[in-house]
Amino acid sequence: MIKLEDGEKIIMVARRHWFVILPKILGFVFGAFIPLLLYVFLFYGSQFQYYFELGVGGIERLLPERVLLWYSLWLLLLWIIFFIEWTDYYLDLWVVTDRRILDVEQKGFFHREVTSFGFRQIQDITVETRGLLETFFKFGTLHIQTAGHDRDIIIKDAANPEAVRSLILDLARKYEFSADKQP
């Protein structure tokens, strides 16, 4: 749970680009269909088309009850593993408020690190977009250099890094301006 200060507002929540999780989705799809296709072609081979043409009844004859059990259990395990990976992706985030940036790193289920950086600590923000895929899908690495911390904020594979950079710089400028105005 992220605790905000009194009157603090969340401006943006940044996550890694969806492209990062695409290999895992493809792995899940392959893992789901390969055993089924192997089973059908190994055990039924050339008769496959005949069963397929029979429709639902044919598919029921292709997949006897025991196969349904093992295949359902295999899919269930894959489904859970995929969601564990997705949760790790989804809960790894950066929260930009009107006062600071919160870097939330989810490292597995029972290890979570939350680091907070005030706008005053930000010295520079650089954006790095490498290669064809990052350019085409508009994602890249944001490197926020900070003062007073032993590490900088590195937002890897952030979606629309240029827009995030502009927003943070804009917020930092506004924050500085309002802080200077206070007596």
Added chain:
Amino acid sequence: MEFTNLPFTFPAIEISGDSIANLAFFLVAFFAGVASAILFFHWHKYGLGGKILKTMEVLYFGVAVILLCGAFLGLN
């Protein structure tokens, strides 16, 4: 001394295909239950809400129930 007649015999342990299937089903169902509880806990505590999370919750739960029902039908 003859060893042809031992004083006791080990009870025969019979493992059939049915018992392996039952065991596998209950182990996977148990794992699914524990993993789902941990996932839901994390989504609700750290997920910050939102449409995507709600959709994924419904999708996860719906498909998991269908698969569990499929496995149960295959068991009987």
